[in-house]
Amino acid sequence: MASTRGLNRAAILAIAVAAILQLTAAQTTHTVGDALGWLVPPGGAVTYTVWAELQTFTVGDILVFNFGDGDQDVAKVTKEAFKTCNSTDPISLKTKSPANFTLDTIGEYYFIGTKDEHCKLGQKLAINVTSYPGPSPSPAPKGPSTYTVGEALGWFVPPGGSFFYETWAYDKSFKVGDTLVFNFINGTQDVAVVTESVYKNCTKNNTIAIYTTSPANITLETAGEHFFTTTYDRHCKLGQKLAINVTGSSTTSPPPSSPSSPSTFGPSAGGPAAPPISSAPSRFFHGCFFTSLLIAITFFHY
Template identity: 65%
Template sequence: MGKELSIALLAIAVVGLLHSTAAMETHVVGDKIGWVVPPGGQYTYESWATMHHFAVGDLLVFNFTNGDQDVARVTKEAFDNCNSTDPITLKTTSPANFTLNTTGEYYFIGTKDKHCELGQKLAINVTAEHGSPAPSPAPRGPVTYVVGDKLGWLVPGGEQAYAAWAYGKTFIVGDTLVFNIVNGTQDDVALVTKPAYENCTTNSTIAVYKNSPVSILLNTSGEHFFISTYDRHCLLGQKLAINVTSSTAQPPSAKTPSGSMAPSSPTPHGTSGPGAAHAPFSSAPSRIGSGYFTFLLIAVAAFFYWSLVTS
């Protein structure tokens, strides 16, 4: 009887270990980019976070250059104001690991000079466990999106800036895009087809708007493409692609299996045109090697079972 009880307890323990091991994930912040002052501003880490599901027990790993970077866990208020004077935790050696041991919101910033202000900040929400059903999105009314938020509509220094801004946002018919052209600059917003967007062709536009702020009602579903027609502005990253869904339809998946946005045929403002936008930062979560741990635990269980039977 003692042997049977020991075997049963061992089996229960192994099942529990297998469950917890398979569920835990390791998230490498920024994936290949790492933890840096991001070229796309704060949208870089915002878009990265939208592609990950964080649960209790997961591990967050920050990879950075020692001496040049650090990472601090802070309060929401400190995160919003980039205040690094009284962090909850400060780590200066890479890799910096944080175990997500409670549900709720976590906030991280870089404390080096102006790094947080330049976008080295990450906010995530941690749920109870992996596999829990996601809540159904509540119906909402029209939303006005200010393109680039405080950045505005300008040459951002890289194509990823506006791609990162758009990533994770849900655009539906009836929403409005507002393009704020920076005062004192000559610029415009052009609605174009996919080929014009991809090739930065400025002499074949659907519509051009010059008076800031430019307000564009998204009155049709499909993918919409915007560029600046001024010299080399589009080539330098002043371009935006978004996907607009019907207000009654479920939004499409943010990624196909390869990590790119699902294509559709845009009909911006009543004008048909083929096209699909390029998706920014298409990396999946880095998972713990559950297969290896499963094999190891089964081997341990087999060893103990053999010991109990032959003793």
């Protein structure tokens, strides 16, 4: 009997150790700002917004804030405190570097710097933890997806050049029936659906459709390559351009386009099969983007 109890205890211990090892293996450490660290960013709050867009946060992951002791600190705060840069009653405050925060629940997390006007100058970070570690369940069938181009930053001339929209598109799986939403300021931007030649050369001739009112909703009606630029002077050459590759269908019967919107066309079935530049850049390229963007932002502001 004692031998049986010993074996049971050993089995339970083995299961517990295996579970711990699984969680440990799934844990990811995210260094906020990568090599830039945690400081007042030269490009304002957009710097940490872009950094967060390039991460996938999971329960159990760790955020590491690197900064100069005495010059910086980091406070975990509520959403309202984040919006107003109110540091009077933080959830947690750390003044020694490196400052580590474990993401222990699904949901939104907010961090700011409390020194002087640092938060108002852009030293603030908002992230969203969306899943638990471990194998993901098989996805349930779903209908068409809606993608907001550039996420919260929208459709504009990006300070990092065309790398910005290439990086935004790289991990997306666009299907027939999906919708692209372009958000911009009316009168300062537009969206042109163009051919590959117009996209590459940033010319204005032979545009397929032009959308001048925001938000511009464009349904992807055909498989293949789709190209988007703008008709505003020099905007395309400065990086306001997007190329995506649409494969398959998100539904059995893709929904028809709104009759009030211009039609969006992709290449014919006999067109080139190679994916556009933005459809699958390497992970090395993706990792280098943030550093490139920071250099561009610094040059842009100084």
